[in-house]
Amino acid sequence: MAAILGCIADDFTGGTDLAGMLVKAGMRTVQMIGVPSAPLPGDAGAIDAIVVALKSRTAPAAQATTESLAALQWLKDAGCRQFYFKYCSTFDSTDAGNIGPVTDALMDALGARFTIACPAFPENRRTIYKGYLFVGDELLSESGMRHHPLTPMTDPSLVRVLQRQTSRRVGLVSHDIVARGGMAIRERMARLEREGVGIAIVDALSNADLMQIGEALDGMPLVTAGSGIALGLPQNYRKAGWLGDDAAADRILAPPGLRAVISGSCSEATNAQVAHFIAGGGPAHAIDPLRLAAGEPVVEQAIAWAEPLLASGPPLIYATATPGAVKAVQERLGAERAGALVEDALAAIARGLVARGVRQMLVAGGETSGAVVKALGVTGLHIGPQIDPGVPWTVTLGETPLALALKSGNFGGTDFFTKAWSTLA
Ligand SMILES: Nc1ncnc2c1ncn2[C@@H]1O[C@H](COP(=O)(O)OP(=O)(O)O)[C@@H](O)[C@H]1O
Numbered sequence: 001m002a003a004i005l006g007c008i009a010d011d012f013t014g015g016t017d018l019a020g021m022l023v024k025a026g027m028r029t030v031q032m033i034g035v036p037s038a039p040l041p042g043d044a045g046a047i048d049a050i051v052v053a054l055k056s057r058t059a060p061a062a063q064a065t066t067e068s069l070a071a072l073q074w075l076k077d078a079g080c081r082q083f084y085f086k087y088c089s090t091f092d093s094t095d096a097g098n099i100g101p102v103t104d105a106l107m108d109a110l111g112a113r114f115t116i117a118c119p120a121f122p123e124n125r126r127t128i129y130k131g132y133l134f135v136g137d138e139l140l141s142e143s144g145m146r147h148h149p150l151t152p153m154t155d156p157s158l159v160r161v162l163q164r165q166t167s168r169r170v171g172l173v174s175h176d177i178v179a180r181g182g183m184a185i186r187e188r189m190a191r192l193e194r195e196g197v198g199i200a201i202v203d204a205l206s207n208a209d210l211m212q213i214g215e216a217l218d219g220m221p222l223v224t225a226g227s228g229i230a231l232g233l234p235q236n237y238r239k240a241g242w243l244g245d246d247a248a249a250d251r252i253l254a255p256p257g258l259r260a261v262i263s264g265s266c267s268e269a270t271n272a273q274v275a276h277f278i279a280g281g282g283p284a285h286a287i288d289p290l291r292l293a294a295g296e297p298v299v300e301q302a303i304a305w306a307e308p309l310l311a312s313g314p315p316l317i318y319a320t321a322t323p324g325a326v327k328a329v330q331e332r333l334g335a336e337r338a339g340a341l342v343e344d345a346l347a348a349i350a351r352g353l354v355a356r357g358v359r360q361m362l363v364a365g366g367e368t369s370g371a372v373v374k375a376l377g378v379t380g381l382h383i384g385p386q387i388d389p390g391v392p393w394t395v396t397l398g399e400t401p402l403a404l405a406l407k408s409g410n411f412g413g414t415d416f417f418t419k420a421w422s423t424l425a
């Protein structure tokens with residue numbers, strides 16, 4: 001049977017986050033890197049959901065919509081029956097887009113008159129109440145996201161944020177309705193649609209809320225959300241008889257081989273993970289962006305440092321640095337140049353390590369993961385078991401499979417770099 005759910009993710013780690021959620025809910029899922037130029041390859045096997053991961057979060061809005069529409073067409077051709085636009089659980093976007101423009105374009109293409117927008121991810125402490133997004137105990141605008149270099153989030157009202165990005169009217173399904181269950185949510189959505197609302201922010205505080213909202217989304221052509229909402233969709237497919245009870249949707253065959261960790265994220269969570277790994281005696285090698293800028297052989301030195309260590313456990317190669325150190329580098333090189341230099345270097349190091357037998361790799365950081373996956377020529381990923389909420393193991397499609405875990409900067413427990421391997425075994 002063809003895949004049921006077709007998803008478009010606006011970045012790679014966001015894609016694996018969503019795909020992991022679907023797998024956890026019992027759907028066999030693959031993630032494609034960019035819009036494939038051919039139908040799904042035969043080695044993808046039997047699948048229930050497909051995620052096409054783009055790098056469109058901060059692209060110009062016109063480019064993001066064009067790519068998203070191409071992904072939609074490919075997913076339609078693959079036979080998918082419901083579509084899902086996945087963005088960040090912190091609603092990363094600017095007044096120029098891309099959540100509004102991409103949603104508008106997808107709705108137009110699908111002839112959808114109504115959809116929801118719900119970035120809630122309670123397991124990672126992203127909740128929505130009265131349309132206001134909370135990150136842990138803080139409003140979005142008081143969280144670290146207010147300092148994001150590309151998409152600073154300074155308004156916690158998702159209704160206002162989205163209304164500035166779309167000409168459709170934005171409304172709200174508030175928590176008092178959500179608490180009354182699927183039928184009440186459906187009725188409120190129908191009423192909002194009659195009143196001329198095109199997109200409704202939906203409150204959600206818990207996984208139980210996500211299940212009720214999921215029930216109400218049965219038959220909605222397009223859902224837009226973070227990864228959390230995915231939890232509640234498979235129940236509809238089971239009821240329709242489209243989806244069996246596969247208790248092992250997360251089954252992957254991890255290739256044996258050497259292990260390594262590459263980290264280019266500078267988030268608080270990743271800084272803590274790097275510090276924990278080093279404190280535990282893990283071998284670690286720092287990449288200095290200023291030495292990269294000076295043209296020194298940083299990549300070659302890092303590979304030469306790692307090579308003899310590979311046999312005895314995963315070495316860590318990291319550019320991860322504290323906000324003060326990153327700021328100092330950015331003042332010297334410019335944020336964009338510093339980012340690109342580090343991404344290119346880490347991607348080249350990843351390629352070098354794979355050439356030396358690494359087959360299992362953790363990569364920390366959304367942009368960093370994008371650069372690594374592209375450098376390795378990865379076209380698609382089979383999604384496996386969850387390591388921590390939002391981060392599953394994956395195995396690349398193709399002839400020389402690699403086990404990859406692409407970790408969004410903010411996700412994962414402090415011991416992520418050491419504990420992740422046991423999930424793979
Ligand atoms: N020491 C550093 N100085 C400046 N920029 C850095 C440094 N280390 C990493 N970077 C850059 O910071 C960005 C981190 O983004 P990303 O990989 O998406 O992580 P996250 O998921 O935490 O946002 C990348 O562009 C990376 O190259």
Ligand SMILES: O=C(O)[C@@H](O)C(=O)COP(=O)(O)O
Binds near residue numbers: 015121227
């Ligand atoms: O929804 C989320 O929070 C994540 O899936 C995600 O998209 C995070 O983005 P990055 O931190 O840029 O990887």
